[in-house]
Amino acid sequence: MTGTDWGKRSVVVTGATRGIGRGIAELFAARGAAVAITGRDETGARRAAGELAAATGGRVTGFGLDLRDPDAIETVAAEAERRHGHVDVVCANAGIFPGKPLREMTAADVDDVLTVNLRGSILVTKAFLPAIERAGHGRIVLTSSITGPLTGYPGWSHYGASKAGQLGFLRSAALELAPAGITVNAVLPGNVRTEGLDGLGKDYLARMTAAIPVGRIGETADIAHAVLFLASDEAAFITGQTLTVDGGQTLPESLESIAAT
Numbered sequence: 001m002t003g004t005d006w007g008k009r010s011v012v013v014t015g016a017t018r019g020i021g022r023g024i025a026e027l028f029a030a031r032g033a034a035v036a037i038t039g040r041d042e043t044g045a046r047r048a049a050g051e052l053a054a055a056t057g058g059r060v061t062g063f064g065l066d067l068r069d070p071d072a073i074e075t076v077a078a079e080a081e082r083r084h085g086h087v088d089v090v091c092a093n094a095g096i097f098p099g100k101p102l103r104e105m106t107a108a109d110v111d112d113v114l115t116v117n118l119r120g121s122i123l124v125t126k127a128f129l130p131a132i133e134r135a136g137h138g139r140i141v142l143t144s145s146i147t148g149p150l151t152g153y154p155g156w157s158h159y160g161a162s163k164a165g166q167l168g169f170l171r172s173a174a175l176e177l178a179p180a181g182i183t184v185n186a187v188l189p190g191n192v193r194t195e196g197l198d199g200l201g202k203d204y205l206a207r208m209t210a211a212i213p214v215g216r217i218g219e220t221a222d223i224a225h226a227v228l229f230l231a232s233d234e235a236a237f238i239t240g241q242t243l244t245v246d247g248g249q250t251l252p253e254s255l256e257s258i259a260a261t
Contacts (some may be wrong), residue, residue, distance in 0.1 A: 013036070021093040028228065093142075139235070146190050146250055186241075187244075192219065193217045
């Protein structure tokens with residue numbers, strides 16, 4: 001099988017003004033794909049698109065999108081297809097992770113996280129589905145997390161529930177869309193160096209690094225390359241699956257087991 005001709009592909013990445021989403025968008029653009037990115041702030045999304053285009057020499061378009069607004073999702077889906085002519089790959093990456101202890105959590109806190117992270121992934125997939133079907137070789141890749149599907153972390157119970165919920169969605173969606181040649185998969189990042197992670201402080205970073213067998217925090221490029229593979233022609237026979245990208249973080253049963261290696 002020959003390699004994917006990314007110059008003929010159009011990719012949408014939600015939540016791509018920074019962090020993992022920006023890394024995903026940058027890699028696709030560098031490979032030659034036309035890329036549309038979204039961010040909650042339209043000005044910020046357009047600025048990020050310009051920066052990515054300048055850095056990669058690629059074609060990058062920015063859209064403002066609040067995933068809490070279903071109509072806005074449909075509008076962006078239609079506009080992305082209109083501007084790029086087609087949509088082949090959708091990376092449902094946007095998400096929020098506000099920390100809140102369970103005893104202090106309100107219904108509004110839960111609703112906000114589930115609306116953006118879980119409902120947003122479902123509605124983005126649904127909105128872009130007609131365009132992906134017209135393209136004829138669609139790929140949908142969700143950014144989930146190790147938190148929820150594989151691990152837990154205090155203060156992130158609503159976040160973990162949203163990320164685990166994404167995987168329940170993808171398995172049924174993968175079955176439903178397989179006859180159309182559309183694959184649905186997810187990456188599960190571990191700790192990745194982003195603006196959000198850096199904000200948790202040096203002590204947190206040191207503890208997390210100590211818990212990762214490969215001895216370093218992940219980079220956005222580590223996740224981006226996993227997404228690129230799942231979106232490629234070479235991954236056409238992979239659907240309904242999850243790919244954990246965590247440097248082995250979820251492998252040891254204790255820190256002592258890392259020290260013993």
